[in-house]
Amino acid sequence: MKYLNLKESLSECEINPRFSIDIASVAEGVRDFGLLHIEIYQKEKTIEILQRTNCNIINFRDLKFTKDLESREGMLYDITGCEKPTHCEIWYCSINKKIDPNFDPFINPGEFLGYPKCCVSKYESTSGMGLFYKEYLFSDNKIRYNEINRLCTLFFPNLFMPDFFPCSLSCEEAKEFSLKTQSIINLIYTKEEIKETYRYKLAPILLTSEKLYCFPNFKLENQRLTLIVDNLTQFVNLRSVLDTKYWPSIDGKNLLVNFKNIENTEKLFIESNGIVEELKFELI
Numbered sequence: 001m002k003y004l005n006l007k008e009s010l011s012e013c014e015i016n017p018r019f020s021i022d023i024a025s026v027a028e029g030v031r032d033f034g035l036l037h038i039e040i041y042q043k044e045k046t047i048e049i050l051q052r053t054n055c056n057i058i059n060f061r062d063l064k065f066t067k068d069l070e071s072r073e074g075m076l077y078d079i080t081g082c083e084k085p086t087h088c089e090i091w092y093c094s095i096n097k098k099i100d101p102n103f104d105p106f107i108n109p110g111e112f113l114g115y116p117k118c119c120v121s122k123y124e125s126t127s128g129m130g131l132f133y134k135e136y137l138f139s140d141n142k143i144r145y146n147e148i149n150r151l152c153t154l155f156f157p158n159l160f161m162p163d164f165f166p167c168s169l170s171c172e173e174a175k176e177f178s179l180k181t182q183s184i185i186n187l188i189y190t191k192e193e194i195k196e197t198y199r200y201k202l203a204p205i206l207l208t209s210e211k212l213y214c215f216p217n218f219k220l221e222n223q224r225l226t227l228i229v230d231n232l233t234q235f236v237n238l239r240s241v242l243d244t245k246y247w248p249s250i251d252g253k254n255l256l257v258n259f260k261n262i263e264n265t266e267k268l269f270i271e272s273n274g275i276v277e278e279l280k281f282e283l284i
């Protein structure tokens, strides 16, 4: 595990260790540039970490964090006048990358980061993250790819892709981009961590009584899906994820979020303490 130190130093600096994949993908040449958003007090240490990981700092800018009014996310803005910055955006590239001295990553950030155009333009045209979560949770009749299942971060910290928001969980190009970084996960995570993270990427998500439940343990046989309630089962309140103005009508329904691995589910069961009960549901 070449990047074990990287992951540990990020944790010590109170930065989410899953950003290791953002940094390692640049250090390994999977993509040309990366950026990190960190709190202002983490700036010096982050620069040291990047330099120790064979990355050159290209540029940075100070930003101000505001809670997104529409979703669980935060938004970062350029500071104006005498506002105090709370965060910093640091751009970096591999030490082997030759850059033009006039290179300015802020001209077209999404393109330089290697993110798909469709995802970049959606991100740039939105003022809050509500539309993203609405799309992720309530896009009818679409098959979502487990490879870009960002929803699992509601329940589990790791995410095997750089920290970006696909335009939808059905975006082919975002899936391709994410797959490019799969080649380096063995350099960052242990076998156990990889196994556990996949478990959450595949875990069915059920919306019931305004709560999103995640079932890492489940069985799927002959299009019959059984969700197993055990100590790994978790939930979050939908209100804490997405503003109610984006909710469809969910009164009394059980809504199963349709991912590729469970796409043909015809019958749904829930198993708790050995007792199995069938649930009426809709795939969304």
Ligand SMILES: [Zn+2]
Binding pocket: 116, 117, 118, 119, 120, 166, 167, 168, 171, 173, 174
């Ligand atoms: Zn896209």
